[in-house]
Amino acid sequence: MKTDVLVVGAGPAGGTAAKYAAAKGAKVTIVERRPEVGVPVRCGEMMPSDEEIIKMFPNAGDISSLFDIPKDMRLREIEGIKLIDPKGKERLIDFTGYTMDRDKLDKHLVSEAVDEGAELIPSCLFLRTENGKAATSLGEIEYKVIIGADGPGSRVARSLGLQKNSNPYPAVTAQAKGDFDPYVHMFFGGIAPGAYSWIIPKKGQANVGVGFSPKFAEGTLSEYFEKFRAKHSLEIMTKLEGKYVPSEGMIDRIVEGSGMLVGEAAGQVISVNGGGLPLALIAGRVCGEVAGDNISKGRSLSDYQSECERIFRKPLATAASNKRLADTFAFGSDRRTEMCMSLLGSRRMGNLIRCKRIFP
Numbered sequence: 088m089k090t091d092v093l094v095v096g097a098g099p100a101g102g103t104a105a106k107y108a109a110a111k112g113a114k115v116t117i118v119e120r121r122p123e124v125g126v127p128v129r130c131g132e133m134m135p136s137d138e139e140i141i142k143m144f145p146n147a148g149d150i151s152s153l154f155d156i157p158k159d160m161r162l163r164e165i166e167g168i169k170l171i172d173p174k175g176k177e178r179l180i181d182f183t184g185y186t187m188d189r190d191k192l193d194k195h196l197v198s199e200a201v202d203e204g205a206e207l208i209p210s211c212l213f214l215r216t217e218n219g220k221a222a223t224s225l226g227e228i229e230y231k232v233i234i235g236a237d238g239p240g241s242r243v244a245r246s247l248g249l250q251k252n253s254n255p256y257p258a259v260t261a262q263a264k265g266d267f268d269p270y271v272h273m274f275f276g277g278i279a280p281g282a283y284s285w286i287i288p289k290k291g292q293a294n295v296g297v298g299f300s301p302k303f304a305e306g307t308l309s310e311y312f313e314k315f316r317a318k319h320s321l322e323i324m325t326k327l328e329g330k331y332v333p334s335e336g337m338i339d340r341i342v343e344g345s346g347m348l349v350g351e352a353a354g355q356v357i358s359v360n361g362g363g364l365p366l367a368l369i370a371g372r373v374c375g376e377v378a379g380d381n382i383s384k385g386r387s388l389s390d391y392q393s394e395c396e397r398i399f400r401k402p403l404a405t406a407a408s409n410k411r412l413a414d415t416f417a418f419g420s421d422r423r424t425e426m427c428m429s430l431l432g433s434r435r436m437g438n439l440i441r442c443k444r445i446f447p
């Protein structure tokens with residue numbers, strides 16, 4: 088089989104890149120290892136509002152058309168984030184957003200790509216690539232450009248000889264039944280050592296989960312989740328699903344030869360909170376447009392690297408350095424976590440969440 092642009096992975100980064108490459112007239116093929124796009128859900132399902140995305144990534148270009156997510160997919164408007172210290176003290180951060188069913192988001196983005204002419208091949212595992220030919224579980228695909236949108240353990244990155252995400256954190260999530268107030272709750276301390284646990288309200292249910300840093304933890308993530316569930320008397324309705332989250336910001340090189348990495352494969356995640364959906368869409372658009380232009384007019388793929396540097400390098404480097412500060416000073420004991428949260432206060436912690444410096 089032959090294609091112009093081969094996209095590996097039908098997550099938010101792959102779906103968006105495929106849509107914009109196809110809109111430029113390229114023949115686009117998406118291979119996805121899962122039989123059903125977006126299933127199972129491994130995400131907190133919270134998307135920041137357009138205003139918050141602009142504050143974090145002022146160089147991202149037009150946000151409103153990119154995040155034009157159908158109103159009926161927005162399940163719950165988020166009015167703020169409550170950060171809860173180990174003693175239960177809450178600090179409210181003024182931060183807006185909304186929640187969705189993540190599987191529906193992924194399906195929506197891929198269907199937009201298909202509407203532009205892209206082809207989706209489900210249950211197709213990318214294995215490796217050599218000389219413009221990708222080996223997959225369903226046979227060989229010859230391409231001109233390959234986009235690795237295959238998440239944190241990217242096989243495309245490995246196959247292209249690019250750096251892989253170092254130090255990824257495990258996180259697990261499930262759905263809990265009930266009515267919850269319209270705030271994201273983030274719990275810090277021994278309940279989720281080195282990261283946080285969360286309750287993110289949806290409609291008649293909430294996405295609940297725990298992430299941790301293995302170096303601060305004693306026990307498995309399922310055991311931590313069970314403690315969290317019991318503490319908050321959560322009525323869990325679904326199976327626990329887990330995944331790794333990159334924690335050190337964007338990797339240095341995201342373009343190699345005729346290959347590009349996007350989304351979590353490129354480490355495009357905010358280290359301090361594990362948020363990656365806005366970045367997947369922003370980078371997906373740039374990646375798809377550059378790939379499409381490469382096919383039609385020979386545009387250099389390195390434009391994608393420089394554009395991502397302009398949009399993400401500073402905010403993601405700041406987030407990664409704030410994360411290192413937290414690892415050094417705030418994590419390790421509940422007492423330290425409490426002291427640091429009290430020292431920082433709501434305003435500085437708001438900066439932390441928004442990828443801004445916490446000290447001048």
Ligand SMILES: Cc1cc2nc3c(=O)[nH]c(=O)nc-3n(C[C@H](O)[C@H](O)[C@H](O)COP(=O)(O)OP(=O)(O)OC[C@H]3O[C@@H](n4cnc5c(N)ncnc54)[C@H](O)[C@@H]3O)c2cc1C
Nearest residue numbers: 096098099100120130131132133213238350351362363364
């Ligand atoms: C528990 C958890 C909670 C999170 N909560 C939030 C949140 O609330 N808000 C937020 O903004 N971010 C959140 N994130 C981060 C967010 O989910 C990711 O940043 C986002 O999914 C990245 O999108 P992506 O398309 O790069 O990768 P993915 O969503 O991982 O998509 C990669 C796709 O590639 C496919 N694939 C992988 N390997 C292959 C292969 N070899 N061949 C073919 N297909 C392949 C996968 O099946 C998958 O469909 C969370 C992450 C986790 C783990």
